Amino acid sequence: MRRSWMLIPLVLFVLLLALFMKTLNDKKTQQDLAIDPSALPSALIGKPVPDFALPSLDEPGRIISQDDFKGQVALINVWATWCPTCRAEHSFFNKLAEQGVVIHGVNYKDNSEAARRWLDELGNPYQLNVEDPQGSLGVNLGVYGAPETFLVDTAGVIHYKYIGAVDDRVWNDELGPRYQALLDRAGQEAQP
Amino acid sequence: MSRRIWLVLLVLLAPMALAAIDTYDFETEEQRKRFYAISSELRCPKCQNQNIADSDAPIATDLRREVHRMLGEGRSNREIVDFMVERYGEFVRYKPALTPATMVLWFAPAAMLLGGFVFLLVLLRRRQRALRASATQHLSKDEQQRLQSLLEREEDA
Numbered sequence: 377m378r379r380s381w382m383l384i385p386l387v388l389f390v391l392l393l394a395l396f397m398k399t400l401n402d403k404k405t406q407q408d409l410a411i412d413p414s415a416l417p418s419a420l421i422g423k424p425v426p427d428f429a430l431p432s433l434d435e436p437g438r439i440i441s442q443d444d445f446k447g448q449v450a451l452i453n454v455w456a457t458w459c460p461t462c463r464a465e466h467s468f469f470n471k472l473a474e475q476g477v478v479i480h481g482v483n484y485k486d487n488s489e490a491a492r493r494w495l496d497e498l499g500n501p502y503q504l505n506v507e508d509p510q511g512s513l514g515v516n517l518g519v520y521g522a523p524e525t526f527l528v529d530t531a532g533v534i535h536y537k538y539i540g541a542v543d544d545r546v547w548n549d550e551l552g553p554r555y556q557a558l559l560d561r562a563g564q565e566a567q568p
Numbered sequence: 569m570s571r572r573i574w575l576v577l578l579v580l581l582a583p584m585a586l587a588a589i590d591t592y593d594f595e596t597e598e599q600r601k602r603f604y605a606i607s608s609e610l611r612c613p614k615c616q617n618q619n620i621a622d623s624d625a626p627i628a629t630d631l632r633r634e635v636h637r638m639l640g641e642g643r644s645n646r647e648i649v650d651f652m653v654e655r656y657g658e659f660v661r662y663k664p665a666l667t668p669a670t671m672v673l674w675f676a677p678a679a680m681l682l683g684g685f686v687f688l689l690v691l692l693r694r695r696q697r698a699l700r701a702s703a704t705q706h707l708s709k710d711e712q713q714r715l716q717s718l719l720e721r722e723e724d725a
Contacts, residue, residue, distance in 0.1 A: 419657035485626065511630045518655040520613035520627040
């Protein structure tokens, strides 16, 4: 009779094991826990783009602030010439810009000379391009690498963040529908 | 011989090369200590198994710079950690905050230890009681009488 008491730790252990196995294999929890180590959820979703005042990369003398991002639904792409993945996604952004998608750039911890040359060579999909040589805006945006792409609404509030190269699949599955939803909402708000 | 000494020296010095090196000036020794305490408690978002004190990733350098800047502005440890959490999420804490969601994390080990001790205590008590009871009970009535008489005879002699 007393023997059965001794089994309690074993039973608890097996239950825990089952819980862990289930959690590890569960798709949703995997996303929530960000088991994919490259993708951390952004702490800034639902918050406005942080305050900043930094020079423009391609308009000499102009200072850009968070207010310049307001007024249109837009993507904010954090990029740099030292980042090979940024090169990979650049042509896709060119294509998106041609389709009328509003894209702003944050040139993150880069050499501005090299950055301007890169835009001359590869094309410039960005409407505004912020120069962030120290990565100070990057820190306030919770950026920890490039490329990262934020989706903001007309009030400059961040709705989504994608880490890694944006391509057809990412646009169709993740960014595009959200962008469209924000556009629709902005349209409805503007009409009445 | 001197070569051997060199080798030993190199091996001893090697661990020092692991920590990232910046040159920061601090107003007080206390600030310097706090800088190391905070930056070893913050997790680097890029290289996720290192704290920002050990990591050489560019983002860790930036975050150390921010910690240093905020220390200079006289902000408290808590304010600095909150600043990081606001930007990078709870993820950056190596020491998670005490919230309803992390209760289990903080208290489960102590509770389990306590539970283990209680379990052990109950088990020992029971065994002791059983032993005490069985010490005499395993003899039959006749045997107990015989034992009693044997003991009495011993006393008489």
